[in-house]
Amino acid sequence: MASEIKSDKVNMKALAKVLNVSIATVSKALRDSHDIGPETKLRVIEEARKLNYVPNPYASSLRKKASNTIAIIIPEIADSFFSQAINGIESVVAIKKYHTLIYLTHDSYEREAYMFGELASGRVDGVIMSVASNTEDTKHIKTLQDSGIPIVFFDRVFDDIKSVKITTDDFNSAYTATNHLLDAGCKNISLITIKGYPSILSAREEGYQQALAEKGIHPRESSVVTCSNKYNNENVEVIKEHLAKVKPDGIIATVEHLATSTYLACDEMKLNIPKDVKVACFTNQITAPILNPPLTTILQPAYDMGKQAAQLLFDHLSGRYVETNKEIVLPSKLVVRASTAFN
Amino acid sequence: MASEIKSDKVNMKALAKVLNVSIATVSKALRDSHDIGPETKLRVIEEARKLNYVPNPYASSLRKKASNTIAIIIPEIADSFFSQAINGIESVVAIKKYHTLIYLTHDSYEREAYMFGELASGRVDGVIMSVASNTEDTKHIKTLQDSGIPIVFFDRVFDDIKSVKITTDDFNSAYTATNHLLDAGCKNISLITIKGYPSILSAREEGYQQALAEKGIHPRESSVVTCSNKYNNENVEVIKEHLAKVKPDGIIATVEHLATSTYLACDEMKLNIPKDVKVACFTNQITAPILNPPLTTILQPAYDMGKQAAQLLFDHLSGRYVETNKEIVLPSKLVVRASTAFN
DNA sequence: CTAATTTAGTTAAACGTTTAAGCAAATAAA
DNA sequence: TTTATTTGCTTAAACGTTTAACTAAATTAG
Numbered sequence: 001m002a003s004e005i006k007s008d009k010v011n012m013k014a015l016a017k018v019l020n021v022s023i024a025t026v027s028k029a030l031r032d033s034h035d036i037g038p039e040t041k042l043r044v045i046e047e048a049r050k051l052n053y054v055p056n057p058y059a060s061s062l063r064k065k066a067s068n069t070i071a072i073i074i075p076e077i078a079d080s081f082f083s084q085a086i087n088g089i090e091s092v093v094a095i096k097k098y099h100t101l102i103y104l105t106h107d108s109y110e111r112e113a114y115m116f117g118e119l120a121s122g123r124v125d126g127v128i129m130s131v132a133s134n135t136e137d138t139k140h141i142k143t144l145q146d147s148g149i150p151i152v153f154f155d156r157v158f159d160d161i162k163s164v165k166i167t168t169d170d171f172n173s174a175y176t177a178t179n180h181l182l183d184a185g186c187k188n189i190s191l192i193t194i195k196g197y198p199s200i201l202s203a204r205e206e207g208y209q210q211a212l213a214e215k216g217i218h219p220r221e222s223s224v225v226t227c228s229n230k231y232n233n234e235n236v237e238v239i240k241e242h243l244a245k246v247k248p249d250g251i252i253a254t255v256e257h258l259a260t261s262t263y264l265a266c267d268e269m270k271l272n273i274p275k276d277v278k279v280a281c282f283t284n285q286i287t288a289p290i291l292n293p294p295l296t297t298i299l300q301p302a303y304d305m306g307k308q309a310a311q312l313l314f315d316h317l318s319g320r321y322v323e324t325n326k327e328i329v330l331p332s333k334l335v336v337r338a339s340t341a342f343n
Numbered sequence: 344m345a346s347e348i349k350s351d352k353v354n355m356k357a358l359a360k361v362l363n364v365s366i367a368t369v370s371k372a373l374r375d376s377h378d379i380g381p382e383t384k385l386r387v388i389e390e391a392r393k394l395n396y397v398p399n400p401y402a403s404s405l406r407k408k409a410s411n412t413i414a415i416i417i418p419e420i421a422d423s424f425f426s427q428a429i430n431g432i433e434s435v436v437a438i439k440k441y442h443t444l445i446y447l448t449h450d451s452y453e454r455e456a457y458m459f460g461e462l463a464s465g466r467v468d469g470v471i472m473s474v475a476s477n478t479e480d481t482k483h484i485k486t487l488q489d490s491g492i493p494i495v496f497f498d499r500v501f502d503d504i505k506s507v508k509i510t511t512d513d514f515n516s517a518y519t520a521t522n523h524l525l526d527a528g529c530k531n532i533s534l535i536t537i538k539g540y541p542s543i544l545s546a547r548e549e550g551y552q553q554a555l556a557e558k559g560i561h562p563r564e565s566s567v568v569t570c571s572n573k574y575n576n577e578n579v580e581v582i583k584e585h586l587a588k589v590k591p592d593g594i595i596a597t598v599e600h601l602a603t604s605t606y607l608a609c610d611e612m613k614l615n616i617p618k619d620v621k622v623a624c625f626t627n628q629i630t631a632p633i634l635n636p637p638l639t640t641i642l643q644p645a646y647d648m649g650k651q652a653a654q655l656l657f658d659h660l661s662g663r664y665v666e667t668n669k670e671i672v673l674p675s676k677l678v679v680r681a682s683t684a685f686n
Numbered sequence: 687c688t689a690a691t692t693t694a695g696t697t698a699a700a701c702g703t704t705t706a707a708g709c710a711a712a713t714a715a716a
Numbered sequence: 717t718t719t720a721t722t723t724g725c726t727t728a729a730a731c732g733t734t735t736a737a738c739t740a741a742a743t744t745a746g
């Protein structure tokens with residue numbers, strides 16, 4: 001019964017009263033100020049523990065004008081890349097004893113812009129983000145930056161925004177993957193991608209084009225297939241159609257969920273991977289080695305990207321100097337498996 | 344240049360001044376109070392928009408004693424189940440224009456308890472959680488509940504906590520899956536699981552035992568393999584050892600990442616799935632149909648669980664009556680694929 | 687021994703909202 | 717016409733911290 005009485009929230013005032021000191025003394029004692037004598041400090045800390053005192057974060061944030069909170073803004077959370085990146089971010093945030101707000105844009109510019117509005121006025125001290133694929137206008141981002149909130153971008157970044165950016169070498173890994181397919185004997189490689197503005201996509205496409213160009217191959221425009229960025233059956237149909245029409249002998253898929261769509265499409269078209277068509281995909285899924293056949297992947301350092309993004313953000317927050325336009329490029333790794341085996 | 348001058352934060356005071364009204368008028372106008380005349384309201388709203396005014400959330404929270412924020416506390420984010428659940432939660436939170444703090448316990452009781460401490464004093468209005476697998480003591484949870492913050496549990500719940508809970512029918516789905524394996528001709532089925540206290544694990548094990556018992560099979564204790572809850576190579580070794588020693592002809596894996604470990608172990612032991620051993624796993628991974636062989640899964644309604652959890656939490660927050668001990672059980676679905684094909 | 691400094695506190699203002707209470711003018715009721 | 721009510725606004729307190737400025741007592745310096 002007693003435990004059901006919603007006990008009055010214990011705050012500094014209550015603590016001060018029972019300890020017979022001023023509120024300021026309590027506050028300072030808890031923050032280990034030099035102003036307070038050692039035995040008073042102890043008394044305060046003891047009592048605070050005893051009464052289970054937890055400072056009100058919002059009062060504190062309001063007064064200090066610091067929230068000890070950051071925001072992660074990402075398109076979605078349904079794939080391994082972002083999951084791992086979040087883990088990397090969290091590994092740093094947890095140590096700093098910060099809090100993490102998470103926002104999903106679902107790749108919509110409107111939502112992204114709305115969320116940025118919400119973050120003004122000090123809700124967070126900093127932002128880590130990967131932009132929505134249909135974001136073209138960057139005014140909302142610049143506005144928040146101008147208000148003094150540091151933003152670190154990872155993976156999906158914008159060229160025309162001046163900020164700290166963590167990316168992988170998308171151009172190079174697409175280039176390497178394409179060459180790998182060429183070496184495996186492919187003559188007619190298609191790129192399966194999604195439409196969107198972040199430079200990550202164009203970089204991957206350019207790496208692909210460059211590798212082909214160097215071999216004197218000029219891919220028809222029809223070799224690039226644009227899918228929807230939702231995981232759905234429609235993509236399987238689009239890919240099947242492409243397989244029927246263009247008859248590629250190699251495929252590079254630029255985002256994670258396209259691996260499943262591509263495999264299903266090949267299966268339905270009775271095409272054998274890797275005999276009829278070889279497949280490589282940008283993905284971090286742990287099931288890659290147990291797929292049928294095991295999938296050659298371009299593995300991004302998702303965890304490290306998140307971790308470094310968070311570290312740089314905290315460097316900035318702690319006043320340490322961070323070059324405002326720093327760009328860190330972490331290497332992706334081509335993990336060769338059976339899906340691109342030489343016939 | 345001009346844009347680089349960090350303009351003073353516009354607050355109600357500033358708005359009031361330029362509009363030549365009191366701060367209270369601004370506040371009420373923006374909250375559409377009946378106290379304010381229509382044309383004044385319009386003036387205020389216009390000016391607020393013009394100056395890009397965003398209310399300080401912490402001042403507001405402090406005064407209103409409501410944060411418009413919830414917390415999601417989950418063990419990890421590295422698998423599809425929790426990713427999808429988060430999406431479900433987010434789908435509701437976004438509509439309510441709430442904010443979401445996310446905390447990862449990494450299945451550690453200590454972290455979980457620490458995080459609960461942080462949530463006292465009004466940081467959040469409510470919590471949605473899935474408990475850490477090594478949490479045994481539930482005092483931290485009860486303390487937060489007693490302080491009046493509603494907590495909705497999903498998936499990994501505790502029997503001895505009185506609260507709203509969303510689960511799947513773990514007992515039944517394990518029971519069904521086991522019977523499915525029996526029907527496929529298995530005589531010696533092993534359960535690969537992780538150690539932990541949440542009832543979800545014991546329910547799955549009991550469903551498995553029950554199915555066997557009904558067929559007059561009394562599994563040796565050695566038929567239950569306990570793995571670590573980290574995705575690592577060690578688990579593959581543990582499973583290989585088990586395969587060598589017990590030689591099961593059927594396997595049920597109780598958590599997502601054990602699918603990969605099991606497939607790899609079978610592969611290394613040169614065991615063919617499904618010929619030598621049939622495998623079914625509790626998992627939501629989209630790659631299940633393209634595995635080698637396609638994996639029979641017990642698919643949990645992760646998105647819906649998250650969505651319902653959030654809806655019930657908001658029902659509670661909006662004062663609508665919610666049975667304090669409501670338990671919602673959503674059905675999982677056995678999706679039969681080649682990994683359990685009859686020989 | 688007095689003056690300067692240090693120690694250990696206190697008081698009160700401030701952070702940016704919300705809201706109860708109050709009030710004058712306008713309108714409605716008696 | 718007088719009184720009651722409504723309208724539209726203002727004043728001021730409150731939410732729970734943090735911190736600048738102050739003070740009295742104790743210590744140190746000269």
